[in-house]
Amino acid sequence: MKNTFMYLFIFSLLINVFLYVNSNKILKAKDAEVVRMKENLKASNVAIDSLKASDYFSIETDQDAQDYFYNKNLDYPKVMAKVNEDLNSLNTNKSGNKLVPYESIEGKPFIINKAKMLNHRWIIAEYSNSNLWGQVLIKYFHNDDKPTDFETVETVMYEKQLKK
Template identity: 35%
Template sequence: MKNKIFLYLFVFIALIVLYQFISANNFAKAVNSDIGDLKSEVAELKDSLQQSQLKILDIQYFSLDNNDDALAYYDHLNLKNPTRYIEDKLLETNEKKGSNPLVPYEGMEGDFKINKIKILNHKWIVADFSDGKYWGDLVIKYELKDDLGVDFTLMDHLLYARSN
């Protein structure tokens, strides 16, 4: 009788050990699979991040802030942020009653005002204007003077056809 109890106990313990071994093996496989999935996701995220950084650098290529040669024109003026200063001066032209004087069109749904500004270098600006329904683009030449006055000259313009 004592031998049978030990035999049953040995078989029971062997089944528990076998169950633990299989369970641990399956767990290890699942963890390794998850780690492999995470590594591939991290690699994809790194590629995506690198592509985004390259796009940002490409977008910033034509920008006064990233053009040291153009910024050198303003060294003697002691402006901390020439880009912001010029943008502010251009936005001040919106404050006049009626459409912005740089926009060569009459507003159809309201007054045309400049919305978005991209300062390309020490001479040129690209700007977007709109009256809320119609919109267009401007190419503006500017000159920042020693007395910190800014002269704007419209070089070209485009009003988009409204499509319904």
């Protein structure tokens, strides 16, 4: 009987040692995982902050620009849609978009490809003729019952890149 108790004692001691070692390994692995997750979270927060900073000039995040339209009893998403529609309708002209002050080159007119409303008064847009491209800063004045009035403030055209 003494041998049985001794064997049980040794067996329970071995199981306890095994459980202790195993739980320590699991704990260290989980601690390492927590550290990795904290680093990933920190990197994600930095990325989110940089995205917020890069989207600073946008009517979606500019409460003052939104309030400008709300004070006139206008819904800014509807205004944005109308202004974009009016801007894109200028691309239908055969000589190109009138907001891009460059003549057609090689028979290819300049049209606006992408535009972003910065606030209640300015738009920045990218234009091209499939070979050359640039950007244009546009001042706009929203009209409820007629097309939006646009005025080109400044443009920049990039040099054609030579293929290496």
